[in-house]
Amino acid sequence: MRTIGILGGGQLGGMLSEALYNYGAKIVFYDPDPLSPSFHKSANHYQGDWNDAAKLEDFFRQCDLVTYEFENVATDLLNYLIDKTKKPLFPAENVLKITQNRISEKSFLKQNNLPVCKFIACTNLAELTSNAKEFPFPFIIKTAFGGYDGKGQWVIQNQSELEKSLAEISLLGNSTFIIEEKIDIFSEASCIVARNKKNEIECLPIFDNIHKNQILYQTNLPSQLPTIVQKKLQDIAIEATEKLDVIGLLTTEFFISKQKNANTNQDFEVDEFQIYINEFAPRPHNSGHISRVACSINQYDLFARVLLDLPLHTPKLYPGYFCMGNLLGSTWIKQKQGKNLNLSCWKDHPNIVSLTLYGKESPTEQRKMGHFVCHADNIHDCNKFSENFRKDLNESD
Known part of the structure; x- marks a missing residue:
C-alpha cells in the first residue's frame, strides 16, 4: 500500500x-x-x-x-x-517552477510556439513603470509570483488608471511583474490532461467557464464551442503537457477571442476564433469538479491512477447538460448562519444532483466554500435551474 x-x-x-x-x-x-x-x-x-x-x-x-x-x-x-x-x-519540481511564475510560464509558451498574448517581463518597479508607459492600452499588470482569483492583478484601461495602479503597486515593495495585453475574450475554457510515466495520455472533455470578479462562477458541459475548436484546444493542451514533461495532471486555461490581437498567430486560428493560453495549473482544477458527476472518470480519479501506476481509460461524458456552480463565502454571510449553511431550499430543486461543502471554518466574501452540480436536458434549463438554486440559497432564513 x-x-x-x-x-x-x-x-x-x-x-x-x-x-x-x-x-x-x-x-x-x-x-x-x-x-x-x-x-x-x-x-x-x-x-x-x-x-x-x-x-x-x-x-x-x-x-x-x-x-x-x-x-x-x-x-x-x-x-x-x-x-x-x-x-x-509529481508533477516534477521543474514543472512547478515554470508554472508558479508568470514570467517563466509566458516565456515557456513563447519559446515552444504555444499560443500566448503579447507580454513584457519587468524585474523591478522601475522597469514596470518604464515599460507600462510604452505598452498600448488596454493591458493588465500582474505580479510574477503568487496571485490567484484576481489577486495581484491590475487592469489598465487608460493613463489615469495606470498612475493610480502604479501608486498602489509601489506600496508592495520591490517585486517582479509582467505586463500582458488585454484579450478581447469571447469565451473561456479549460482542458485537463493526465499523463503517466509511459507517456500514455487521457484528456477530459473541454469545459466552458464563466468568471465573475475574476473568480470561477460556473462551468458547463458539454462545451458549446464548435467541435473543431474543442479538438484544437485538446491538441494544444496535450502538446503543452508533453513539452512540460508533466507526469500527473495539467490543466490548461484558454482564452478564446474573435478579435486578432498584437500576438495573433495563424497556427492558432480556428474558423473565426483565435486561441490563447491564459495559464497552467499542474494539479486538479476548480473547473474539473464537474467531472465528478458528468464524466465516467473524473479528474481526481485520473490523477490517482497516474500516481499509483494504474491503467488509464478515456473519460466518457454522460448524456444531458451539466452546470457546476461555485459557492463562495458570500452565500454563508447572506444567510447569517455563521459557518453553517441552510440547505432546506434544496428540496425544491431536484435538478441539483450534487452538492459538496468543503468544511472550511470561516466564510469570507470571496472564499470558495463549496460547489453544486445541476443536470438538465438542455443548456438553457441547466443554467436557469442553477441560477434559481443560487437565488434561493442566498435568501434562505
Missing part, C-alpha cells in the same frame, strides 16, 4: 484523497493552517510553515511520493527535500 503525501490541505487535496483511498492508498497532508479541512480526512497530517525544512523533511520521509494541490511552494526547498529524502514529486 503506497503512502501519498499532499502538500496543501484544501478542497482539491481532499477530493484527490478520496480517489486515492478508493485504490487503497494512505494519505498524509501538510499545511500551515491548523484548521485545514482535509485534516479531517486523514489522521496522519502535518501542520507547519512552508519554510520549515525539518518538518517538511519528516513529512517527505513518511511518503512514497509527494504531490501538491497548489503552486506556491518554494521549488528550491522542494529540490533540497527530494535530494535529501529520495522521494519523488
